[in-house]
Amino acid sequence: MPLSHRWTLTRYLIEERRRFPGASGDLNALLLDVSLACKAIARVVAFGGLSDGLSQMPTQAVGGELNVQGEVQKPLDVISNEVFMRMNEWNGHLAGMASEEMDEPRQIPQAYPRGKYLLVFDPLDGSSNIDVNVAVGSIFSILRAPQDVIDSGRDVVESDFLQPGAKQIAAGYAIYGPTTMLVLSVGNGVAGFTLNPNLGEFVLTHPDLKVPPDTSEFAINSSNSRFWEPPVKRYVDECLAGKTGPRGRDFNMRWIASMVAEAHRIMMRGGVFLYPRDNKDPSKAGRLRLLYEANPIGFIMEQAGARCSTGRQPMLGVQPTSLHQRIGLVFGSKNEVERIESYHNDSTNRGAETPLFAERSLFRD
Numbered sequence: 001m002p003l004s005h006r007w008t009l010t011r012y013l014i015e016e017r018r019r020f021p022g023a024s025g026d027l028n029a030l031l032l033d034v035s036l037a038c039k040a041i042a043r044v045v046a047f048g049g050l051s052d053g054l055s056q057m058p059t060q061a062v063g064g065e066l067n068v069q070g071e072v073q074k075p076l077d078v079i080s081n082e083v084f085m086r087m088n089e090w091n092g093h094l095a096g097m098a099s100e101e102m103d104e105p106r107q108i109p110q111a112y113p114r115g116k117y118l119l120v121f122d123p124l125d126g127s128s129n130i131d132v133n134v135a136v137g138s139i140f141s142i143l144r145a146p147q148d149v150i151d152s153g154r155d156v157v158e159s160d161f162l163q164p165g166a167k168q169i170a171a172g173y174a175i176y177g178p179t180t181m182l183v184l185s186v187g188n189g190v191a192g193f194t195l196n197p198n199l200g201e202f203v204l205t206h207p208d209l210k211v212p213p214d215t216s217e218f219a220i221n222s223s224n225s226r227f228w229e230p231p232v233k234r235y236v237d238e239c240l241a242g243k244t245g246p247r248g249r250d251f252n253m254r255w256i257a258s259m260v261a262e263a264h265r266i267m268m269r270g271g272v273f274l275y276p277r278d279n280k281d282p283s284k285a286g287r288l289r290l291l292y293e294a295n296p297i298g299f300i301m302e303q304a305g306a307r308c309s310t311g312r313q314p315m316l317g318v319q320p321t322s323l324h325q326r327i328g329l330v331f332g333s334k335n336e337v338e339r340i341e342s343y344h345n346d347s348t349n350r351g352a353e354t355p356l357f358a359e360r361s362l363f364r365d
Contacts, residue, residue, distance in 0.1 A: 006205065007203070007204040009182065009193050012193070012204055013186075027170065027186070030088070030117055033088050037084045038138055040083050041174070044076065046176070076127055077101055080127075084119075084138075084140075085097060089106070089108055094108055094118065095115060098161050099122070100122045107155050119142055120142075121292055122140075124136055125258065125259055125293070126257065126261060135177035137174050137260025137261065139171075139259075140171065140173070141168050141171045141291065145160060162321065162322070162323070168295060169187070173300070177261070181195070181205075185300050188303075190208070190303045191207055192267075209267055211267060211270055211306035213333055213335045214335050214336070216250065218239055218252075218253055218272045220273075220274040220276075224280060227279050236274075259288065266333070267304060271333060273330070274329075277328030286328035288328075289324060289325065290327045291320055291325065295316065297329075301331045301332070305334065306334055308337070311328055312341070312345070
């Protein structure tokens with residue numbers, strides 16, 4: 001698309017809305033407010049140590065507290081969460097919100113009208129990388145509120161958010177790197193928008209993103225290898241064996257420790273990301289959060305022709321049981337994710353380890 005003919009995010013959403021003549025436009029307006037929150041966070045992140053935003057943002061908190069995940073909140077976590085809330089609570093499109101940084105659902109203040117959507121978000125994914133200037137991002141998901149919430153206008157409760165990922169209306173992420181990008185799906189493929197700093201607008205630069213089905217690149221935190229389940233060990237060992245191994249080709253391994261950055265790399269050039277269930281902490285079914293990390297990334301990946309899975313089942317089919325539920329996550333190039341799923345479903349992987357993971361394992365204890 002020639003530079004002079006590139007659409008803004010606003011025009012893109014208007015064109016998408018035309019596919020549904022009866023649509024009210026509420027979703028478009030909500031997504032524009034979400035994009036405005038992402039612009040504000042991008043500005044604070046971009047100033048880094050130069051920013052005096054910590055004293056100017058509308059929040060009394062400055063970080064250092066533990067969130068519901070038991071993780072220490074950085075100041076930018078708190079600021080980003082506040083930005084998302086303040087820029088979306090007033091517009092009349094939301095019945096409620098939920099965030100990684102809040103124990104309970106956020107109610108829409110009584111001073112504002114309530115709408116028919118729920119907004120779920122991770123305001124600043126990968127914030128531990130801020131100090132070393134690695135790309136971070138925001139992740140969001142939009143669900144339709146239950147009908148009784150819409151009809152009665154009652155306060156939302158946790159169970160209202162416990163919807164499978166397949167019920168998402170829209171999802172996306174913003175990545176704050178050398179350029180700020182917004183990657184979005186409203187259920188009709190995936191589009192990428194780059195923030196034009198001269199216009200202050202997100203401009204369509206990647207109109208139809210597709211993840212290639214095959215790849216020779218995978219991302220996993222190998223320091224956890226001693227805790228992996230046999231199917232994951234098998235997959236990684238085969239990749240690392242390279243041309244002389246069963247895969248017959250060499251693989252590259254990546255690990256950024258920022259899921260938005262990992263997802264964006266895969267969206268741009270393919271690959272597979274694994275943060276699988278392991279036995280490091282048997283009380284947790286995984287490390288990443290289902291509602292505001294795995295589901296929105298899964299929705300985007302599936303819309304781009306990729307696949308997202310727990311390793312055992314499609315991610316978007318998982319029925320959530322709690323607001324901050326953790327889960328194992330595998331996503332990326334379709335053929336690789338399906339291979340990993342087949343290893344989990346292989347009966348030989350149940351019980352004792354196969355010889356592949358004995359003395360000759362590349363990650364033996």
